[in-house]
Amino acid sequence: MPNLKFKKQLSIFITACLVCSCTSCGKDATDDQPSVVDPPIDPPVTTTTFKNPILDSGPDPWVYKNGNEYIVTYTTGDNITLIKTEKMSQLKEGTKKIVWTPPATGFNSKEIWAPEIHRINGVWYIYYAASDGDNVNHKMWVLENTAQDPLQGAWVDKGELELPDDKWAIDGTPFEINGQYYFAWSGWEGDVNVAQNIYIAKMESPLIVNGERVRLLKPVDSWETNGTNPQVTEGPQFLLRNEKAFLFYSAGGCWTNGYSIGAIVMDVSSNPMEANSWVRLANNPLFVTNTTGNAFGPGHNSFFKSPDNEEDWILYHANPQPNQGCGGARSIRMQKISWSNDNIPILGSPEPLIKALDKPSGE
Numbered sequence: 001m002p003n004l005k006f007k008k009q010l011s012i013f014i015t016a017c018l019v020c021s022c023t024s025c026g027k028d029a030t031d032d033q034p035s036v037v038d039p040p041i042d043p044p045v046t047t048t049t050f051k052n053p054i055l056d057s058g059p060d061p062w063v064y065k066n067g068n069e070y071i072v073t074y075t076t077g078d079n080i081t082l083i084k085t086e087k088m089s090q091l092k093e094g095t096k097k098i099v100w101t102p103p104a105t106g107f108n109s110k111e112i113w114a115p116e117i118h119r120i121n122g123v124w125y126i127y128y129a130a131s132d133g134d135n136v137n138h139k140m141w142v143l144e145n146t147a148q149d150p151l152q153g154a155w156v157d158k159g160e161l162e163l164p165d166d167k168w169a170i171d172g173t174p175f176e177i178n179g180q181y182y183f184a185w186s187g188w189e190g191d192v193n194v195a196q197n198i199y200i201a202k203m204e205s206p207l208i209v210n211g212e213r214v215r216l217l218k219p220v221d222s223w224e225t226n227g228t229n230p231q232v233t234e235g236p237q238f239l240l241r242n243e244k245a246f247l248f249y250s251a252g253g254c255w256t257n258g259y260s261i262g263a264i265v266m267d268v269s270s271n272p273m274e275a276n277s278w279v280r281l282a283n284n285p286l287f288v289t290n291t292t293g294n295a296f297g298p299g300h301n302s303f304f305k306s307p308d309n310e311e312d313w314i315l316y317h318a319n320p321q322p323n324q325g326c327g328g329a330r331s332i333r334m335q336k337i338s339w340s341n342d343n344i345p346i347l348g349s350p351e352p353l354i355k356a357l358d359k360p361s362g363e
Helices: 016-019 088-093
Strands: 061-066 070-073 080-085 095-100 110-120 124-129 139-145 154-158 170-179 180-187 197-204 208-215 231-241 245-252 260-268 297-303 312-319 331-339
Touching: 061 297, 070 088, 070 110, 080 088, 080 110, 088 331, 110 170, 124 170, 124 245, 139 170, 139 197, 154 260, 180 208, 180 331, 208 245, 231 297, 245 297
Parallel strands: 197 231, 260 297
Antiparallel strands: 061 070, 070 080, 080 095, 110 124, 124 139, 139 154, 170 180, 180 197, 197 208, 231 245, 245 260, 297 312, 312 331
């Protein structure tokens, strides 16, 4: 989510028509405009299947599994909205509520991006990026709610989550490894937007990040740089699996069709604060544009378990047509992922919008 992010497009999107009636194809995940072809016959949805998108507009989706419920949030740009559901395939029918509206002025009043909801030590927290309307002032902020139900009680503005070096920061996410919480985010190295790197620092508490920041990742591979200026790595997401810690990230610029997902990995016995503990996966990028499936620029993902905890699923956004950029046309999609015999994630290809998919096991 670079400095172009969430500049609202004038054509905010005739979502239903584009998603349901158009299928685009093209040579690759570049900015060349593919031709439009007639869609194939649309297979019916049954009681055991669903179709993407599960929400027609929802950039930067995040999901938290809380018992038998899921709490989903995403970028609206001007507030923080939560949706609660027991069935992710029926997210559109979930209970939806605006839980926080920013102040009229101030450094967290505008450009509310990529919120994440977490429960730490029995207390709810929402981490989000915000500015005063000038992107150069983007920083991380945090809300707190002590109620049992995050759609109830009061969300209290706890102010800026001050990060080491006090630089531009977005897409923050906390994660626990071996009893220690860490905070990762996308930020600038200096005060000028040359590139967005992925940084990490230790957390003293849900409201305090301290010590030094360590750069884990900068855009250097061709799919990450993607000919863009600035160059972008963003949307860090942690996932633990069989003594390995994965950090997924999006790169290539959300304003391009080449926006994709990759990952770095380390053994959980290693020190997350040492950059050389982490290694890029050899098969990066893991998740790229599907030009014949109406999935352009898939990225900024999160993960969740099925209701019976037997399956792993990815939640992500993508545009239904090429060259739609970083706006509200990005819809929320989900699909099951798998793992190789040596515990490397297999995300596959973004599933076509016309395809009926099996619901998560346990729904």
